[in-house]
Amino acid sequence: MSSTKVAPTSSDLAHKVALYRSQYALRQFEKRAYDLFLEGLVKGTSHLSIGQEAIAAGVAAAMRSDDWTFATYRGHAHTLARGVPMTPVFAELMGRTNGLMAGKGGSMHLTSVEHGVMGSYAVIGAHLPIACGAAWSAQYRGTEQVAVAFFGDGSTNIGAFHEALNFAAVWKLPVIFFCENNLWMEYTRTSEVTAVANPAADRASAYGLESIIVDGNDADAVFEVTSAAFARARAGEGPSMIEAKTYRHGGHSRADPGKYRPDEELAEWMTKDPIPLYRTRLLEAGVSEDELVLIENEVDAEVDLATDEAKAGGVPGEDLLLKDVWADGGASWRN
Amino acid sequence: MAELTFRESIARGIAQEMRRDESVVFLGEDIGAAGGVFKGTVGLIEEFGGVRVRDTPISEQAILGAAMGAAMTGLRPIAEIMFSDFFAVCWDIVANEIAKSRYMTNGQMTFPLVIRSGNGGGLRFGAQHSQSVENWAMMVPGLKVVVPSNAVDVIGLMAASIRDNDPVIFLEAKALYSSKMDVPDGEIVDTLGTAKVLREGSNATLVALGAMVPRALEAATELAASGIDCTVVDVRSLVPLDTATILREVSATGRLFTVEENPRLCGWGAEVASIVADEIFYDLDGPIVRITTPHIPLPAADALEDMAIPSVERIVTTVHKSMNS
Structure with a gap:
């Protein structure tokens, strides 16, 4: 399925075990987030990455700690994968004071600057040019930092995508555009409204970029192909765009059961679930069942603890309402 | 002291700040070798190079x-949007992203950036190159909005905007680009959120912005000749808004006239009128009157455009009529 053939990874086993742990943690977090919706503790909307964890985990593993992530409204996984603890993310979903942004952003805007998570953006495509700006800043200051913008297949049809691609190419910016093609926008199949078969990769040549497609359900392949893109960016060779084929197991958002998708399609993709596939790969590589169970138990306990800690958070008060509109910390627009 | 045009002051203000702070960078269409379509950025690429002044x-x-993205990672960018009408094609970035991200992230991010843009009519460019969009920006929480009315203020307010840690929409009245003024030598730094009283009178207060300021001043001169003595306040900054100066000057005369280039509905003067009515109603001796462009797209023909935008004559007539009724 790839125009750029990606060889199986040669990464060492410890790295792979860490990658499994990361993917498993993202999965368990998202499952708990769903349960918390059902309990009525998470209000508003939320978009889960169940089925797509190999991407957030694989890319994060290839990043330097001072690189920058620009995520979408489907950004829990991308935020956690950079090392943000679960408690403040759960708490943000629940609108508590111990939330990542004290409840002021919510599920769709997770941000942790200290972890290089430079925001989650809920208007399609907006963050692609913004990631270009961070990349420009790195280029100007000569820091060899790289910005990564994650986006969905649907984003490839909005103007900001094309403006950002051309801009990054012309300015040779250290930015990686990472398309998670899960085949569906919300209710509409992307192929029905897109002029080309591979919505990102087939557009790459228009901006002088290599067409790169990767199996988005294979964390090793994602890690490998992204590592190469980071190397190019740090060497001053400019942007890359990667299209990963993947699938969301659930609907687009909380309100969407995803019933519009053919049963056979979902069933086929369930057989490509990245987490059991990766688990099997590790067992075949010689990792013991006991070691994996131990990891899973640790992660499960972490999720439970984080849930309890998040639930214990306070309800934000008026002091937060009028805080931080401006850099002086306040909201005053007049004297 | 040197006589500078408004457009020359723009380049001088930017250059002043680029010299003192390496983190100030400038990007936009035709700002480099071309020196800007309004020639407001002449000489910058020659002095600072194509890395800091980038087409x-x-x-x-x-x-x-x-x-x-540059601002959130430590630079102080200045971006040019050639005509303020074009904010319509990038308003998501302005209104949804730049304006809200500090608040949404609970103060994790800071956006020290300036977006400067040619604003308003008078050049016969028609409805898509002549709009006064200050009210678009003013109504979005998280944006500061600065509108200088003369060459000296351009430099000082530009410097203050660049040094400010919040996003500033810096609107340059295209009709003023060729206006001239004596500008002192040396560094000029002003303060955001400060209105200026340009003339003290006793009968009425004219509160004006941008290109309407020189018209209000001229109208005040004519009105004085017929016995109506006007104060003229240059608002300069819509956000933050210097309500203290405006309220004081309106209280002193008992009458408020706003002079606004924007189309009628939700123009900045409506907010000023509301604040005055709320807070100093009993100091007023007569109705608040807004003098604005009618609520129409701006026409291209010179005769029509001149009818639409508040003129000196219309200001004089409106004030006369209201004061004598």
């Missing part, structure tokens, strides 16, 4: 997205 494609979302 862009015609991609307003990319320009402002890049400014935002």
